[in-house]
Amino acid sequence: QEELLIYEIGNSQTCGVDLEEVGEFKNRLGGVTRDNEIGLAGLSEPECMRHYTRLSRKNYAIDMGLYPLGSCTMKHNPRINEKVVRLPGLGDIHPLQPVSTVQGALDLMDTLAHWLKTLTGMPAVAMSPKAGAHGELCGVMAIKAALDKRGENRTVILAPESAHGTNPATAALCGYKIKNIPSTKDGRVDLQALKDALGPDVAGIMLTNPNTCGLFERDIIEIADAVHAAGGYFYCDGANFNAIVGKVRPGDLGVDAMHINLHKTFSTPHGGGGPGAGPVVLSEALAPFAPVPYVVHGEDGFDLVEHVTDDGCSKDSFGRMTAFHGQMGMNIRALAFMMSHGTDGLARVAEDSVLNANYVMASLSDVMTASFDGPCMHECLFDDRFLADTGVATLDFAKAMIDEGYHPMTMYFPLVVHGAMLIEPTESESKQSVDQFVGSLRHLVEQAKSGNKDLFSGAPYLAPRKRLDETRAARSPVLRWTKPE
């Protein structure tokens, strides 16, 4: 059951690889040679296999059950994607090989770009951002660059109260101040408040749509028009694109920039926290400011624009966001996911994800308190009113779900409702699976209401660990193993 750290199993002499013997040679390290022991622990291959196999079994994962984390889109990760990314012709190519030897890679990136542009109805896409937040940075940098080019020094970005935390953090990186826009009672941006906030100091708005309450912003076109009329740009946080892919094109809504989390909508696996990928689609207005590098159609096939030059297509580019060309491995998986579904399948992804979420809402709204009227999009939001007087906190309720065999939903986000519980089943859950999940939640609600507090306060009871002391961890951080005295 217990699994020690590698430092408690291995030692400095054990080695799980065999390497060619090193012959005689003259050291050319310039005298900067490492002499001291590094302190690494080695395991033989059998020990290593067992250690990480055992560790893995302490995780929850999509492969084990429904993963209803709102705003995270934890869906099935097809294994064909893992297979094609490992083809030597894709996995074993270097970003700085001669472009003549990577024409297939550039073709693939160009093909993916075409799919993304077509699905969003946008004319351009920046492929190098490495995650959603990196994509946000890309979008806001493009906005800033466009404004700079216009000679305007606008200082404010608007964002609704319900925004993902990355939105303000990103805006701050570009030197913007954030102004929060309140929500209406029905969970949308307050259009009048937004209009009131617009002015010559506003660079743009960062808006998630469908929003983090799981709702489609009904007034989105009016919002876009108002922002544009005030001289600002519309950045759309694309985290929830899964709800509308193939059904609605952000380009038709007036969006100027939107990142796409390939690891959400297009199922490149989350891997315990990354890697992700966050390509950003751009409007005509922002396209000239896209970061390098990008793929272009050259005379001898595909080519790469790798530098910002004084003239030519990259002259207005705001620069480079990363070494090399972006998250190719994620691009490959995402394109395989897209091609597998096709245009018909992707629309069905949106429909089924929305259907599953509304079904969850319909199946639970008699016992839990939905925060807003439906229909919702691909996730449904509950708050903790139903727990009033039960003595069960939202966190306890969520932890009790672990004992039922589930990963908890997203808790305490968005901030606009009290004790938020955001549930996103995704399209890859069957009705049977959703019904079981609903059954478990109904059971827990019943237990909470019938006063079975112990079931919640000590949960989880059946996990590899009981409740962990997060305060202690933060108060005196121990961030690495050190050799015991």
Place this chain on the structure above:
Amino acid sequence: QEELLIYEIGNSQTCGVDLEEVGEFKNRLGGVTRDNEIGLAGLSEPECMRHYTRLSRKNYAIDMGLYPLGSCTMKHNPRINEKVVRLPGLGDIHPLQPVSTVQGALDLMDTLAHWLKTLTGMPAVAMSPKAGAHGELCGVMAIKAALDKRGENRTVILAPESAHGTNPATAALCGYKIKNIPSTKDGRVDLQALKDALGPDVAGIMLTNPNTCGLFERDIIEIADAVHAAGGYFYCDGANFNAIVGKVRPGDLGVDAMHINLHKTFSTPHGGGGPGAGPVVLSEALAPFAPVPYVVHGEDGFDLVEHVTDDGCSKDSFGRMTAFHGQMGMNIRALAFMMSHGTDGLARVAEDSVLNANYVMASLSDVMTASFDGPCMHECLFDDRFLADTGVATLDFAKAMIDEGYHPMTMYFPLVVHGAMLIEPTESESKQSVDQFVGSLRHLVEQAKSGNKDLFSGAPYLAPRKRLDETRAARSPVLRWTKPE
């Protein structure tokens, strides 16, 4: 926790693959068309992934812990072997492609044959047997064919009492009667009894060496000589080759035929019960009778002899044991294992496996009752004397090991001692791992002796299932799902 059957999750309409549409065509099935429903249940890919992932987690495996099954050699399964077997040039070739298009495959089989012959000191090897028992059949068939060729109709095969059950079962398939040879008090074949049993009716002996008590047959050369002198052949059961690989060549001991379980000594994974592979090395005397097919060096590279012909090298072959050429996938894995170790590493395999077993014996002999004096080979044998008066049965003791996190050892085999417990740690266990295992066993012995009977009688308590009713299963067998009325 509970996982339903596919028939209880899926249905006839759900499908987890996409296939090309079928166009118009004229049916040529000759009217023998299937009309009725088959009854298969389908799952979508996400459901299928989850179902079998969850099921897998109800298994014990080497990747999870020490697997001390005596006589089974459950060792580390390197993943490079799984990688190379899946190379398209090895995994995606058909056994009946033109031989000009599979020269690499034939080269590989020839190379593996060379390794096996060299390691055993034998001049020939039959590569097609598909498992250990199939190899036994090959060996005994070769003996029978050799005797037939000599015109001798011998009817008896000798085997020690401690023999694997497959030995008598195989001899019976070739029409032989089995005569059991008793063991001496030190766990070896009784040489005098053996000599007494030899005569003109004896076709040969089937002997496991190291034997199933984990001991090397000290008199093996004398046994071989005696059998040969009596006109019989010596079949050696190679299940325990792991103990001596690279240290002792069976050819030097007088063996005429020996199967090699590639899935034991050379680590092709057991896979929950196969597939295995059981090539058989043969002496000069038996080589001419080897089954087809086999690889030969031809004029244009490698060639295959696929038929028994009236003249030529295969004229005395006893025939064909299987369609195609044997367990190529296992051959590939075994050769990768051998090459990884090399001649130096394989000798170390034997040494470390013997060392680990003797270390277990030394570490437990004060609290458990070793059946024979050491040194043992790669497995050590205990019997149930130490459980006398504790009220704990061997089976209960073994099941309690499950709660300690281990797969039980081999129980009730060999039959020559009472309540046998045969422990084989293999060379791929670390000292730390063996020490922990020893510690758990010592703990259990202590509990048994201190009267904590409940710990054993209801074990396992912590497994996915409590003790299963095997009697019920055998008495009224339910071997398949059927649709509930």
Place this chain on the structure above:
Amino acid sequence: MRYLPLSQTDREAMLAKIGVSHVNDLFKDVPRDALLKEHVDLPTHMSEMEVEREFNGFANKNVPAGSVPFFVGAGAYRHYVPSSVDHLIQRGEFLTAYTPYQPEISQGTLQALYEFQTQVAQITGMEVSNASMYDGSTACGEAVLMARRATRKKKAILSGTLNPQYVEVVRTVTKYTDDVAVVNPVGTYFLDDLIAQIDDETSCVVVQNPDFFGNIQDYTKLAEAAHAKKALLVVVVTEVVSLGAVRSPGSMGADIVVGEGQSIGNGLTFGGPYVGLLATRQKFVRTMPGRVCGETVDADGKRGFVLTLSTREQHIRREKATSNICTNAGLCTLAFTIHMTLLGEKGFRHLAQLNHAKAVTLADKLDAIDGVSVLNDSFFNEFTVSLPMGAAEAVERLADQDVIAGVPLSRLYPDNPDMTNKLLVAVTETVTEDDMDRLVAELKELAHA
């Protein structure tokens, strides 16, 4: 050495605990001269990278089926196996587990076997199945041995259209126990002649569907004739995908169905490992060879699965066991089950239709070539073609053009002049229109050269 965890320090500590000074002291029972003084003459250990290079070297000297238009079948078929199948069977919990002797910690393997047995029974139209044999050919041998046990008679009659390698395997394994006769000239099937051979001594009649040459038969009348003499009908299926389109052997009255299950879930891998299927009627369960998984309950009354009927097996019965088979094809079985579960009723039937449709398309194209004719009355995804030249030579020459056209029947019937010009051509869902057109074009050129 990466797979060996013991360090020199460990070894010394362990030797000390044992009470000997050198590891060779543990080998003291080995006759002195037999303990090798030096390592055998083979290469020393290699890094993983070097091992991979070696195997790339072997692989690069072969032509992978997927790299060329490919039409080889004859008992092993190239189908597309979903990646999820291979991913799942590589999970350590499945890959590195032993035979499920301890059911409490083997429910994963056992439940999958139970699902496998159900699937096999369903597609063959039988009541029960075992948990697999080595492959189709050895399963066929076991079926004949089983028929002897079930009928207590020992004359087996084999059809002339049974896969010739299966015939050889049956002859080998029954050499000392049964009388085996092949009736009908090779390549032909005459019901009346077969029936005429069935007598009171006959244990079983063994036929194949689709037969080795691709033709499909209804064996109902043969079953009736066998049963009239208390003999069993054994039906062999080497292309299990056919069972999605062709009537099941069970519905024809078969008593034992054996098959090669490779087509579902398993790659070609140059002939093995594959998965042997063996299904039968409930009443023969105790004469059935091999492992079997059955349903039961645990001490808490919960459903669980165990290996059962072990009193048939060699570790209990020794020389009286139903078979000497011990290891089966566990992992290949699992691959079969997972792939079949992905297909389900709908996919399995669709896959069969697709194979048949493609085969019909190619048959029509080949038949249209001057001098080439398709000889089959009926077929599923494989058929026999007559060429205006030696088929072996044709295959070699087409291989030089990177087309692997099929199996020349002379390879399997080397002494039979009737087979010289005959080519066995298989078509699965992996074959494209382009592949077919390449074959047709190359064959035309060859035929008219």
Place this chain on the structure above:
Amino acid sequence: MRYLPLSQTDREAMLAKIGVSHVNDLFKDVPRDALLKEHVDLPTHMSEMEVEREFNGFANKNVPAGSVPFFVGAGAYRHYVPSSVDHLIQRGEFLTAYTPYQPEISQGTLQALYEFQTQVAQITGMEVSNASMYDGSTACGEAVLMARRATRKKKAILSGTLNPQYVEVVRTVTKYTDDVAVVNPVGTYFLDDLIAQIDDETSCVVVQNPDFFGNIQDYTKLAEAAHAKKALLVVVVTEVVSLGAVRSPGSMGADIVVGEGQSIGNGLTFGGPYVGLLATRQKFVRTMPGRVCGETVDADGKRGFVLTLSTREQHIRREKATSNICTNAGLCTLAFTIHMTLLGEKGFRHLAQLNHAKAVTLADKLDAIDGVSVLNDSFFNEFTVSLPMGAAEAVERLADQDVIAGVPLSRLYPDNPDMTNKLLVAVTETVTEDDMDRLVAELKELAHA
């Protein structure tokens, strides 16, 4: 559609439960004109087999590094990754898990991160590490931002030998927050000039080791000079294998070490995903960006691990967060950790020695070619070579001969005429003697043509 479990029957039952008649009723909040009336103009769904064919098509138009003598580095290195690494990271429990927000059911990921953080701290010679960044270049940008937060100063000095793409990334990400200056002419390192630029406004000095051109420096004096002005020393390592042979940045006095961890555990994959390392001193922990895993205990007092210090992060701090980074490189991190665990102290040092030895061998061979010279004073496994012709052209022509010779520096410094003839050559353990001899032979031919 294989990934979509809902059947039409399910959908209808669910719509009924919801109380609407058509799925589009659920999209009623979408402005009427924006809801698409038909599918966007892209191909329809494909079978898995067709998808695999498409990607084989892409792959076949590339030249895999492993198929030719290959000497490209410049921030990404081709090392041999043991198969067990890839096997383990593909276990569903690792591959398909989310960020470990629920620690009780994420101990697998968390403990591995804790091991990762320890390994990174050890090899860099630092006290603590975070749980990874996107890659080395973005980690470098984050280090500059972090130095500003830690020092409350905003002038960053970059060395002329820092990877030029890293320079560009730093410039981009700090564009609106810091003042960034590159000192020293590109390709040169003059300690005194660098020191002269450090003033009281300086937040950090950023240098690389081995530097972009392959040279190795001891930055101890630079660290002292920076510290004297209360500036931080940031050391970048783009080839982490070097840390098995070269003195650690920590031992030289670095305050922040950032690195590209791809070399350990991760393949090339055309530039990503990789794994950014960021290690620092304990005292800077709360200004460190990105996720961090820490040790704690559970309610039973058992050791366990959690994500911690989240008050630095954007979901708590929003615009005041230390960084906008949210997703990190979890799975690549895991691959790093597993590979490093297999190597251990002994293997990591051995690997470094082997890389260096091979590089020295090739450097000597190249230096012996007439007109070719190695420009480095020192190097680890990569060095700069001067050619008697344009390096870009040489690389193209050698690529036609199936040798990929390195990176022409003109690709990274297009406007710098000094770079025209310079080639950056990397040598790892995957390079064989034959590979080296092929390069030498081809280069000789080219040089003398």
